[in-house]
Amino acid sequence: MSEIFDTDVIVIGAGLAGVTAARELGTRGVDTIVLEARDRLGGRLFTEKRLGKYLELGGNWMHWTQPHVWAEVTRYGLEADRLARAEETFWFANGEVCKGDLPGFMQLIDPGMEALVGNAGKLLPRPDLVADSEDFKEADQLTLQQALDALELSDDERQANEAAWVGHCNGPLDQVGYSAALRWTAATSGAWKVMHEASSVYRLKEGNDQLVKSIAGDIKGEIRLNTPVTKIEHDAEGVSVTVEGGETLRARKAILTAPLNILHELDIAPELSEVKREASQTGTASQGVKLWMRVKGPIKPFFAYSTKDHPLSVVRTEFVGEEDAVLVSFGADASRIDVTSIEDAQKALSVWRDDIEILELAAHDWNEDQYAKETWLINRPLAYSQSQAELQRPEGNLHLASGDIANLWAGFFDGAIESGLRVAREVSEQL
Incomplete structure (x- = not known):
């Protein structure tokens, strides 16, 4: 008797890496549920009206030499200026x-x-x-x-x-x-x-949040805001994700898009590899x-x-x-x-x-944001050489995606999209 799953893939986090991965999986016929702890999309992409303007309180800039983000700007007809x-x-x-x-x-x-x-x-x-x-x-x-x-x-x-x-x-x-x-x-x-x-x-003329909203608008699955994840359990058959309030969802795979600095704080069983945990505990230099x-x-x-x-x-x-x-x-x-x-x-x-x-x-x-605890990704000495490849390696049916572990433009919108694309392809191929 085959196991019953709530969805094919649970995506944890609705920043650019998460929404990109969920959109791409949907185009491949893979069902997803996106769980986001905040009351908004975007993660460290955070546009808000302050001081009489729409300010980028998080990530700010992009460029046509950043291929992944510029492809999205073109795809959705967004105006950069x-x-x-x-x-x-x-x-x-x-x-x-x-x-x-x-x-x-x-x-x-x-x-x-x-x-x-x-x-x-x-x-x-x-x-x-x-x-x-x-x-x-x-x-x-x-x-x-x-x-x-x-x-x-x-x-x-x-x-x-x-x-x-x-x-x-x-x-x-x-x-x-x-x-x-x-x-x-x-x-x-x-x-x-x-x-x-x-x-x-x-930057985007109408605010960088237009980017994450455009990508999320093409997601075929469900997006749940205000849904913090409290526990992740993965095994040979799938992944169980428990959210605040006690509900547990079961999926064939999960994609975790948390920033590097909080990975070691998450309740994950079996725990992440020693290299991943040490990289997170040491933390980035961006403070x-x-x-x-x-x-x-x-x-x-x-x-x-x-x-x-x-x-x-x-x-x-x-x-x-x-x-x-x-x-x-x-x-x-x-x-x-x-x-x-x-x-x-x-x-x-x-x-x-x-x-x-x-x-x-x-x-x-x-730095005090419980879902980030860092600004944009800046590695300490040796961190890249010792952990980059391992951070990209899945733990069984649990996969990681984030602008923090991207190759080309880590720490930028481009890197988050790159990581989301890569992991979505890996997950869909394995499924």
């Missing part, structure tokens, strides 16, 4: 604030960037695959700070390069793996300026902050870099009006600034601009 162009740029050199334009700053950091990541395409010629070269593994042993310190840069060049990378990595550079910088740049074939643009310029500010206008759109030692390392203008403007900022360590305190934010902003008045703030604390 850039926001305010910086008319002036501020940065630190020898302890003093310099003022110029963005091309001037890019020229300043170019020698350091080329020396640091110019060989990324050679070290990682196929960033869409799990790297196994000895040269890349050797580079993966270094922190990004160690790699920067090994370069012969002047103080002003070093400070400027550090500030740029803190903005990218959202974590302390002495905890960030050098491989993180190499992987991102390898995704643009070693062209660091393209990588810089791909990671910081274009920074993203803070939105509405400021009194009018102002010229600007871009500003401080140093890795400041609470906010990068600030840029995103929206400009006649009477106000909205800035987005990033810092490497969320504990160094209170994102609810205008006084703290004003002090942090004043290192460049003491002529701007902050009116309101908006942020989401991803």
Whole structure:
């Protein structure tokens, strides 16, 4: 007598990886139920109206060099656009604030960037695959700070390069793996300026949540919001998933899309492999902050870099009006600034601009979010080499998918979609 299942596949999490996997399985005739703990779709993609604008409290940018996400933009006829162009740029050199334009700053950091990541395409010629070269593994042993310190840069060049990378990595550079910088740049074939643009310029004009809503709209199965999973049990025949309230659902397979930092906290039996658990317990290096500010206008759109030692390392203008403007900022360590305190934010902003008045703030604390406990994926040294392949390996009928374990653009929308596509194909082929 064959076992009775509630569905073919249970997808745990309705972020981009989860909804992509569920949509793809549906097109292959596989029945799914998507379980999402939050009251919304998207996971770390989080668009919400704050400060009079639709702000991206989570993931922000995308680009046509990111193939998986751009295919979805094209598929659904979504409109991507850039926001305010910086008319002036501020940065630190020898302890003093310099003022110029963005091309001037890019020229300043170019020698350091080329020396640091110019060989990324050679070290990682196929960033869409799990790297196994000895040269890349050797580079993966270094922190990004160690790699920067090994370069012969002047103080002003070093400070400027550090500030740029803190903005990218959202974590302390002495905890960030050098491989993180190499992987991102390898995704643009070693062209660091393209990588810089791909990671910081274009977003969906009507809000990035249009992407996850469009994909979810094509899911043939059921999506249950406000449904936290409390236990996952898997065996040779299938997977049982218990949700808050006590209901247990049974499926032939399950796809778990939780962020890396919370995997080890989940009640899973049999437990995940030792490598997976250790990778989760060690955690990612991404522990920074993203803070939105509405400021009194009018102002010229600007871009500003401080140093890795400041609470906010990068600030840029995103929206400009006649009477106000909205800035987005990033810092490497969320504990160094209170994102609810205008006084703290004003002090942090004043290192460049003491002529701007902050009116309101908006942020989401991803480090304290129980369903994330991290911002975007940035590996520590050796984490990629030691765990990437294992994190992609299924545990019997339990499969993992997440932007955290993607190959090409890990930590981006593109990586989440890549991972969802890959796992959906693997699951459907096994079924």
